[in-house]
Amino acid sequence: MRIKALLALTVATLSLSACATADRYDAAGDVHALLTAIRDRDRAAFDARVDRQALKYALEARLLEEARKRKPDNSLMALAAALAGPVADLAGEALIRPETFRAAANYYGYTPDKPLPGRVAIAAALRPAGDGRVCAAKKDGPCLLTFTREGSVWRLSGFDPEAANLHFKR
Known part of the structure; x- marks a missing residue:
């Protein structure tokens, strides 16, 4: 067995x-x-x-991670979260x-x-x-x-x- x-x-x-x-x-x-x-x-x-979309998501996640590391106040974190997607789109097109x-x-x-x-x-x-x-x-x-x-x-x-x-x- x-x-x-x-x-x-x-x-x-x-x-x-x-x-x-x-x-x-x-x-x-x-x-x-x-x-x-x-x-x-x-x-x-x-x-x-x-896969451009997956790479853009990776860029966006990286931007958010960097913003969190800097430990900004809530308003700056909200701004970073709002801008991460559009910035990742622009960076993705350029990079x-x-x-x-x-x-x-x-x-x-x-x-x-x-x-x-x-x-x-x-x-x-x-x-x-x-x-x-x-x-x-x-x-x-x-x-x-x-x-x-x-x-x-x-x-x-x-x-x-x-x-x-x-x-x-x-």
């Missing part, structure tokens, strides 16, 4: 591991397409692999474009003078992030970019600005 339970647990664990690997490999194709769009400054291909993401691509080693790695190499740099998402991380570093599956396409849906600041301030 114990052997059957152990075998069932092993099969379940391997199945879950295979799903995570399949997600990473599947996402790697779309991440490669995004990197190609960034490198080539192809706005249409870039837009097809980016969510191929040129802006070149710094992230350069951080991961995808510089214009080097060929882009293949799907397997990209998959190795992705890690499961829960809820069917994957994130791009360099070796044991923090996740910088998060991708979410929408239908059959993986799209950039989040980023960690603090992780980005650690590497882009230099």
Whole structure:
């Protein structure tokens, strides 16, 4: 009885591991397409692999978090809350474009003078992030970019600005 339970647990664990690997490999194709769009400054291909609304929500959440850290009085916090959405919309339009993401691509080693790695190499740099998402991380570093599956396409849906600041301030 114990052997059957152990075998069932092993099969379940391997199945879950295979799903995570399949997600990473599947996402790697779309991440490669995004990197190609960034490198080539192809706005249409870039837009097809980016969830603008999710990124704008991330910007808005970051603005609100910064406002809370400053511990303003209630009226300033209310003003910050009222302005966070419109400011995130404006910032999103200005920042969510191929040129802006070149710094992230350069951080991961995808510089214009080097060929882009293949799907397997990209998959190795992705890690499961829960809820069917994957994130791009360099070796044991923090996740910088998060991708979410929408239908059959993986799209950039989040980023960690603090992780980005650690590497882009230099």
